[in-house]
Amino acid sequence: MNDTDLPTTPSHLFRVVDWTKSFLTADYGEGVYLYDTDGKRYLDAIGGTHVITVGYGVEEIADAIAEQARKACFVHKAHFTSEPQEHLATVVAEMSPPEMDARVCFATGGSTANEVAIQMAQYYQVETGHPGRRKIIARWHSYHGRTIATLSLSGNLFVRRNMPLSQLDFPHIQAPHCYQCPYQLSYPDCGLACANELATTIEQEGPDSVAAFIAEPIIGGAGSAIVPPPGYYEKIREICDFYQILFISEEVITGFGRTGKNFGIEHWNAVPDIITSSKTLSSGYAPIASISVHKKVWETFMGGKRSGIPTFMTYSGHPISCAAALAVQNYIAKHQLINRCEMMGKYLKEAIQKLAERESLIGDVRGKGLLIGVEFVQNRETHQPFPRATKLVGNIVQVALGQGLILRGQPGTGTSVDGDHILISPPFIINKAQCDELVEILASSIKQAKSMLNLSAAHE
Numbered sequence: 229m230n231d232t233d234l235p236t237t238p239s240h241l242f243r244v245v246d247w248t249k250s251f252l253t254a255d256y257g258e259g260v261y262l263y264d265t266d267g268k269r270y271l272d273a274i275g276g277t278h279v280i281t282v283g284y285g286v287e288e289i290a291d292a293i294a295e296q297a298r299k300a301c302f303v304h305k306a307h308f309t310s311e312p313q314e315h316l317a318t319v320v321a322e323m324s325p326p327e328m329d330a331r332v333c334f335a336t337g338g339s340t341a342n343e344v345a346i347q348m349a350q351y352y353q354v355e356t357g358h359p360g361r362r363k364i365i366a367r368w369h370s371y372h373g374r375t376i377a378t379l380s381l382s383g384n385l386f387v388r389r390n391m392p393l394s395q396l397d398f399p400h401i402q403a404p405h406c407y408q409c410p411y412q413l414s415y416p417d418c419g420l421a422c423a424n425e426l427a428t429t430i431e432q433e434g435p436d437s438v439a440a441f442i443a444e445p446i447i448g449g450a451g452s453a454i455v456p457p458p459g460y461y462e463k464i465r466e467i468c469d470f471y472q473i474l475f476i477s478e479e480v481i482t483g484f485g486r487t488g489k490n491f492g493i494e495h496w497n498a499v500p501d502i503i504t505s506s507k508t509l510s511s512g513y514a515p516i517a518s519i520s521v522h523k524k525v526w527e528t529f530m531g532g533k534r535s536g537i538p539t540f541m542t543y544s545g546h547p548i549s550c551a552a553a554l555a556v557q558n559y560i561a562k563h564q565l566i567n568r569c570e571m572m573g574k575y576l577k578e579a580i581q582k583l584a585e586r587e588s589l590i591g592d593v594r595g596k597g598l599l600i601g602v603e604f605v606q607n608r609e610t611h612q613p614f615p616r617a618t619k620l621v622g623n624i625v626q627v628a629l630g631q632g633l634i635l636r637g638q639p640g641t642g643t644s645v646d647g648d649h650i651l652i653s654p655p656f657i658i659n660k661a662q663c664d665e666l667v668e669i670l671a672s673s674i675k676q677a678k679s680m681l682n683l684s685a686a687h688e
């Protein structure tokens with residue numbers, strides 16, 4: 229199957245992506261399924277890129293949005309707050325790790341939330357007497373957004389190389405990717421070399437030039453659910469404390485239950501100073517992001533000359549978005565969907581692991597809750613990836629779409645250039661039969677892609 233088999237839509241939309249590609253037009257969604265305008269049904273295995281949690285078409289969320297639109301579609305923060313914003317701040321603060329004693333502010337999406345966090349960390353350093361501390365250290369195999377600052381943080385080589393833009397001086401350290409260890413070491417003998425690299429990098433950059441370290445607790449799209457080994461974030465926290473730099477837990481994907489806990493960082497014993505979160509907060513019903521701020525940080529802003537500056541964007545804390553997110557979080561609590569996420573995540577991961585027993589291209593199945601990564605390799609002993617030119621993952625995703633399964637894959641988990649992986653993150657409401665359907669189509673898509681690429685004989 230190729231792009232030309234898909235229905236075409238004449239469009240005046242300026243898509244700054246592949247001009248030659250035709251796009252499907254989505255019509256409506258129901259539960260875990262999305263329907264196009266030709267009536268074809270797709271199982272959304274990625275929840276619209278790790279966004280949808282409660283499913284498509286939930287009436288009570290649509291009602292909450294409509295009600296707020298009728299009441300007050302917008303209020304400006306110079307004069308007003310709104311009831312949904314206040315309630316949502318309480319909900320998010322109570323969901324954040326209790327040790328943070330968090331206060332919460334809002335942004336419009338993942339990129340702007342991370343922008344707020346960067347600025348907050350830099351302001352914090354100024355307010356605590358370290359005005360030279362401006363750099364934010366990030367990791368390779370990461371993605372943090374599309375603004376200049378968040379692109380500069382992003383360690384995904386494809387994103388960086390496709391964006392020949394000016395970049396800020398933000399250093400990167402290796403990701404904790406044990407399956408393809410950048411040091412060719414094994415845990416625990418490695419002594420957490422990847423975490424210790426943070427200390428080395430701070431020393432090399434100059435401790436008085438660094439404001440914060442940012443990391444996705446479980447790496448999302450740029451690494452497909454890479455889970456660091458035990459002790460990793462405890463070590464990171466120790467290093468941040470030693471050098472008095474902030475630890476930003478970037479939970480744009482892992483926040484609000486996707487990994488089976490409120491926030492992904494809670495799988496380790498490390499309390500962050502700032503948590504940014506977005507996609508899962510409103511399950512895609514309206515654009516919004518949250519920033520949970522530790523008492524040690526929010527106290528430095530209280531009554532000071534900096535109050536409010538980083539979050540002063542017109543649409544941050546938009547009342548309709550807050551009403552949508554509030555309704556989503558109430559729905560998740562009422563139906564205990566975070567527990568379900570953990571339970572269904574185990575079921576789905578086991579099913580994909582069973583598939584891996586008979587599908588030799590699958591090298592690693594990993595993740596927590598309903599954030600599951602699959603890494604493809606050409607040699608399961610050595611973990612050797614396919615070269616980029618094979619375009620394995622692109623073919624699997626394209627075949628799956630034709631078979632009614634929405635997947636998303638990226639290159640680069642192996643050597644940062646070679647390697648193929650997909651990140652599976654269906655809505656929390658997925659049931660066992662739908663998990664089985666997902667795995668069945670995934671299996672047949674891999675098989676078909678293999679035969680299209682003439683890999684079948686070598687990789688039975």
Ligand SMILES: Cc1ncc(COP(=O)(O)O)c(C=O)c1O
Nearest residue numbers: 337338339371372373448480481
């Ligand atoms: C981990 C992570 N951080 C940040 C972002 C950027 O979020 P947004 O596209 O809402 O600006 C994304 C988006 O995919 C993401 O996956």
